[in-house]
Amino acid sequence: MRLFVALALPDQIRWQLRLVCGGLAGASRWVPPENLHITLRFLGEVDGRDAHYVDAALAGIRAPRFSLRLKGVDAFTSGQRVKAVYAGVEKQPALQHLHDKVESAVVRAGLPPDGQKYTPHVTLTRPKDAPLKKLQHYLAEHSLFKTEPFEVTHFTLYSSEMGGEQSVYTALRSYALSVPAGVIEAAAERGDAL
Numbered sequence: 296m297r298l299f300v301a302l303a304l305p306d307q308i309r310w311q312l313r314l315v316c317g318g319l320a321g322a323s324r325w326v327p328p329e330n331l332h333i334t335l336r337f338l339g340e341v342d343g344r345d346a347h348y349v350d351a352a353l354a355g356i357r358a359p360r361f362s363l364r365l366k367g368v369d370a371f372t373s374g375q376r377v378k379a380v381y382a383g384v385e386k387q388p389a390l391q392h393l394h395d396k397v398e399s400a401v402v403r404a405g406l407p408p409d410g411q412k413y414t415p416h417v418t419l420t421r422p423k424d425a426p427l428k429k430l431q432h433y434l435a436e437h438s439l440f441k442t443e444p445f446e447v448t449h450f451t452l453y454s455s456e457m458g459g460e461q462s463v464y465t466a467l468r469s470y471a472l473s474v475p476a477g478v479i480e481a482a483a484e485r486g487d488a489l
C-alpha cells in the first residue's frame with residue numbers, strides 16, 4: 296500500500312482554504328477539502344510487514360502539541376512548469392521537530408531516508424498547464440492569505456489510493472501529541488478539562 300504521514304486540518308481551516316482554491320488559468324482541478332493536509336513524510340509503496348514496523352515506530356514518538364497557522368500562497372516550479380500551488384505554513388520550530396522525529400522513526404523502521412529539505416505546505420492544485428504570468432497574478436492576488444492559528448494535537452498515517460479524478464486518502468491511525476506539563480498544571484488549577 297501507498298502510505299504517507301500528515302497533519303489533518305481542522306474543518307474551519309479547510310473552509311478558509313476554499314477561498315484560494317480557484318481563479319488560476321490552467322488549473323481546473325483543485326484538491327477537494329477532505330484531502331487538504333500537511334504532509335510530514337511520503338513513504339511510498341510499503342508492504343504489510345514494513346507498515347507494521349512504521350506504525351510501531353510512529354506510536355513511539357513523544358512530541359508536544361503546538362499551534363500552527365497557514366500563511367501566504369506559493370508554488371513549486373520546474374523551469375517554466377508549475378508543479379504545484381500551495382498554501383504556506385508559518386514558521387514553527389515544533390513542526391520541524393515533529394518532522395525530524397517522524398523521519399527518524401521511519402528510518403528506524405527500515406525505510407530509506409528522505410534526505411530532502413522539509414518545506415511544510417498544503418497543496419491546493421497541480422495545474423496541467425498554468426502559464427507563469429497567470430501564476431504570478433494568482434499569487435499576488437492571494438499574498439495576504441492567512442488563517443487563524445489552530446492547535447495540532449495529533450499526526451496521522453494515511454493510505455493513498457488512486458480514485459477516479461482524485462486520490463482517496465484513508466486515515467489508518469492517528470498518534471497523539473503530548474500536552475506540555477505546564478499546560479496540564481494551569482488547566483488543573485483552573486479546573487478545565489483538556
Ligand code: 3AM
Nearest residue numbers: 299332333334337379416417418455462
Ligand atoms: O499533497 P502534498 O504535496 O503534501 O505530493 C504528494 C502528497 O503531498 C506526495 O505525498 C503526498 C500524499 O500523496 N507524494 C506523492 N508521490 C510522491 C513521491 N514520489 C510524493 N512525495 C515525494 N515523492
